[in-house]
Amino acid sequence: MSSSSLCCAEMALGRLPGFLPKSGPALVLERLSQMPRLVAVTPASRLEVRPAPEMVSIGIRELDSLTGGLPRGCLTEICGPASSGRTSVLLAALAAATRREESCALVDASDALDPASAAASGIEFGRLLWVRCGGADVGPQPSAVSPRPSAFRHQNSPSGFDPPGARPERRSPGSAFPVEQALRVTDLLLQSGGFGMVAVDLGDVPFRIARRIPLTSWFRFQRAVERTPTVLLAITQAPCTQSCAALSLKLRSSAIGRNSSGKLSAIGSQLSACSHTHLFEGLKIEGEILRSRLERKPPQSVRTGFTTKAMPVG
Numbered sequence: 001m002s003s004s005s006l007c008c009a010e011m012a013l014g015r016l017p018g019f020l021p022k023s024g025p026a027l028v029l030e031r032l033s034q035m036p037r038l039v040a041v042t043p044a045s046r047l048e049v050r051p052a053p054e055m056v057s058i059g060i061r062e063l064d065s066l067t068g069g070l071p072r073g074c075l076t077e078i079c080g081p082a083s084s085g086r087t088s089v090l091l092a093a094l095a096a097a098t099r100r101e102e103s104c105a106l107v108d109a110s111d112a113l114d115p116a117s118a119a120a121s122g123i124e125f126g127r128l129l130w131v132r133c134g135g136a137d138v139g140p141q142p143s144a145v146s147p148r149p150s151a152f153r154h155q156n157s158p159s160g161f162d163p164p165g166a167r168p169e170r171r172s173p174g175s176a177f178p179v180e181q182a183l184r185v186t187d188l189l190l191q192s193g194g195f196g197m198v199a200v201d202l203g204d205v206p207f208r209i210a211r212r213i214p215l216t217s218w219f220r221f222q223r224a225v226e227r228t229p230t231v232l233l234a235i236t237q238a239p240c241t242q243s244c245a246a247l248s249l250k251l252r253s254s255a256i257g258r259n260s261s262g263k264l265s266a267i268g269s270q271l272s273a274c275s276h277t278h279l280f281e282g283l284k285i286e287g288e289i290l291r292s293r294l295e296r297k298p299p300q301s302v303r304t305g306f307t308t309k310a311m312p313v314g
Contacts, residue, residue, distance in 0.1 A: 053294070055070065056100070056231060058089065058093050059093055060089065067249065070233065070247070072229050072230065073229065073230065074246035074294075075225065075241060076231065076233050076245060076246065076247045077234045077241045077248045078233065078250075079238055079251070080250060080253075083283065084251040084252050085251045087117075087235075090199060090233070095122035098127040100196065102127065102195075102196025103129070104127060104128050104129070104199070105128070105131065105197070105199070106131065106201065107131045107133065107186050108133060108201050109179055109204070110202075110205060111133065113201070129189075131189075133179075133181040133185065179202065179213065182200060183213065190221055190230070196231065198231070199234075200233070202235060203236065205236075205237075206237075207237045239290060247289070247292050247294060249290065250288045251285055251286070251287050252286050253283040253284060253285045254283070
C-alpha cells in the first residue's frame, strides 16, 4: 500500500498521521460521543454514586443499632408471624415520626389497630391519618340485572385482583378486596406526597392473599417514594416485596414469664405443661436482616433482640 493510500485510510478512521492510535475503550467512547443521538448519554463508568438515603429512628434502640434506622425515599418491609412484635415496631415507628412533628398515614388493611395501644406507645393522633380498609366500595357498582364488573376498580387499582371479565362474588372477611383497597389508597397517598411516613399494615392479611400482590405494584410504590423524604413501611407475615424493598427485617418472639421463685425465664416450651407456675411478663423479640441494599450485607445475617412488657388489664 502506498503512503498516500495509507494516509487516506488513517483520515477515514479519524486518525491524524504521525500520532499513535488510541486504545480500544477510549476510541469507542470517542466514537459514541460523536453520534448525535448519544451526545447526552453518560457512560456507566462516569455516573455519580447515588448518595446514601437519610436514616430516621425506628423508635427502638436495639433495632436502630442493627439497621441504622428507616431509610427515607425507600420501601422497608417488616415481616413476622403473629405475636412476633411487628405491631410493636409499627407503633414505635409511628410514634417516633409523630414526635418529629411529621404527618403520617397508616393504611390498615384489616382494621386491626387498637387506639388504646397506639396512645400508650406515644402516637400523636393529630398527626396521624388512619385509613380503615374493608368498608364500602367506591366507584360504580354492578347492577343486579347486568352483573358486569366495575371498570373503575380494574383500571385505577394497582393490585390487579379483578381482571376484566371476572364475575363479582360476595366478599368474605378473607377476600382480597381490603388488600385492593389498601393498595389503591397507598398509591393515592404516595402520589399526593407531604407525608413523613406511610405505613401499610398487611400483617393480618392471609399470606395466600398477600403474595398475590403483583410485583409491579411494589415497584410502582418504590418509584413513587423515590427521591422524597417519605418512609414507606410495609408490615407483612412473610416477605412479599422481594427486591423492591431496600431493607427487609424479619421478627420472631418468645414469651418470658416469672416463675414461683420470682425469676424471669423463657416460658415458650413450658407454658403448655405448667402455665399455672408462670406469670406472663412480656415477649422477647429478635430481629434479623433478610435484605439490605443500603450497604454491603455481612456474610451471615445479623440479629438483635429487645423485650416488651405486658400491660395489666382492668
